[in-house]
Amino acid sequence: MRSTHTHSKKNQSLTKNQRIVLDLLQNSGEPLKAYFILDSLKKEGLNSPLQVYRALDKLVELGKIHKIESINSFIICNNSNCASNTAFTICERCGKVKEIKNKYLKDSVSDLVKDNQLEITRYNLEFYVLCKSCKIN
Amino acid sequence: MRSTHTHSKKNQSLTKNQRIVLDLLQNSGEPLKAYFILDSLKKEGLNSPLQVYRALDKLVELGKIHKIESINSFIICNNSNCASNTAFTICERCGKVKEIKNKYLKDSVSDLVKDNQLEITRYNLEFYVLCKSCKIN
DNA sequence: CTCTAAGTGTTATATTATTACATATGTAAT
DNA sequence: ATTACATATGTAATAATATAACACTTAGAG
Numbered sequence: 630m631r632s633t634h635t636h637s638k639k640n641q642s643l644t645k646n647q648r649i650v651l652d653l654l655q656n657s658g659e660p661l662k663a664y665f666i667l668d669s670l671k672k673e674g675l676n677s678p679l680q681v682y683r684a685l686d687k688l689v690e691l692g693k694i695h696k697i698e699s700i701n702s703f704i705i706c707n708n709s710n711c712a713s714n715t716a717f718t719i720c721e722r723c724g725k726v727k728e729i730k731n732k733y734l735k736d737s738v739s740d741l742v743k744d745n746q747l748e749i750t751r752y753n754l755e756f757y758v759l760c761k762s763c764k765i766n
Numbered sequence: 767m768r769s770t771h772t773h774s775k776k777n778q779s780l781t782k783n784q785r786i787v788l789d790l791l792q793n794s795g796e797p798l799k800a801y802f803i804l805d806s807l808k809k810e811g812l813n814s815p816l817q818v819y820r821a822l823d824k825l826v827e828l829g830k831i832h833k834i835e836s837i838n839s840f841i842i843c844n845n846s847n848c849a850s851n852t853a854f855t856i857c858e859r860c861g862k863v864k865e866i867k868n869k870y871l872k873d874s875v876s877d878l879v880k881d882n883q884l885e886i887t888r889y890n891l892e893f894y895v896l897c898k899s900c901k902i903n
Numbered sequence: 904c905t906c907t908a909a910g911t912g913t914t915a916t917a918t919t920a921t922t923a924c925a926t927a928t929g930t931a932a933t
Numbered sequence: 934a935t936t937a938c939a940t941a942t943g944t945a946a947t948a949a950t951a952t953a954a955c956a957c958t959t960a961g962a963g
Contacts, residue, residue, distance in 0.1 A: 698835035753892045
């Protein structure tokens with residue numbers, strides 16, 4: 630048998646644009662805005678907003694990054710398997726964002742929506758907090 | 767004592783612009799976009815985006831309306847006392863938005879964040895669903 | 904090798920939101 | 934009533950965010 634019919638979804642390697650956008654978000658670790666990404670990657674050959682937005686769209690779709698709607702920013706995913714369900718804390722004072730990665734949260738939310746008779750397909754939760762260092766100062 | 771120092775916050779009546787924007791959202795009942803509101807209220811004398819955004823900002827601050835971040839839209843508040851905490855369902859198919867007004871949800875979330883050692887000041891929850899009529903068809 | 908889906912590059916444009924500044928209005932204290 | 938002050942208004946300009954349209958290229962399956 631000449632080929633192991635390996636179209637088992639194919640571990641789809643990223644394209645150049647997707648790669649450099651992902652790398653930037655990975656190295657940064659904090660939420661970045663599309664046009665900031667564009668400026669940062671001019672030297673890598675990204676010239677237009679659309680190139681950035683297309684890469685971002687794909688990465689969101691793959692669950693490798695998330696969009697934080699309330700600040701129009703994108704952040705590297707801190708979990709696995711959370712392509713659709715996201716939960717963040719956002720510091721009201723300094724703007725720092727953290728992804729909540731507690732599996733327990735997911736279960737809690739599942740219970741919560743079950744109790745409220747919601748049939749959710751996915752969710753996006755944004756919790757505004759006062760982060761530790763802001764609380765101290 | 768010469769004056770009953772009645773600056774008890776004053777039940778702040780709305781200004782004209784705030785009023786007509788609120789009325790439109792009230793009558794509509796569904797999420798509207800700022801520029802749609804502007805177009806709709808041209809005849810009422812609203813001429814610039816800023817007039818709309820200023821009214822919207824104030825109404826959000828007063829808790830009379832909410833912004834749904836993921837669709838850049840504003841919707842009349844369906845509850846009372848939820849100026850800061852909001853929860854919506856958004857149909858993935860038809861886009862229909864409903865505010866979740868169950869007090870139980872609020873308690874659940876409080877518990878949830880307590881258990882996760884979050885000190886939240888407010889939250890915005892967006893649950894994507896398939897609404898009844900979309901599920902049927 | 905050929906076909907096809909997906910991605911690219913580019914220009915133009917649409918959509919969403921804010922800055923800056925001069926003027927007007929409502930409310931409270933005098 | 935008059936002043937003082939915070940808040941709201943009107944307007945023009947512009948910033949920030951996002952998508953449409955179209956021609957071309959590339960990667961991978963058969």
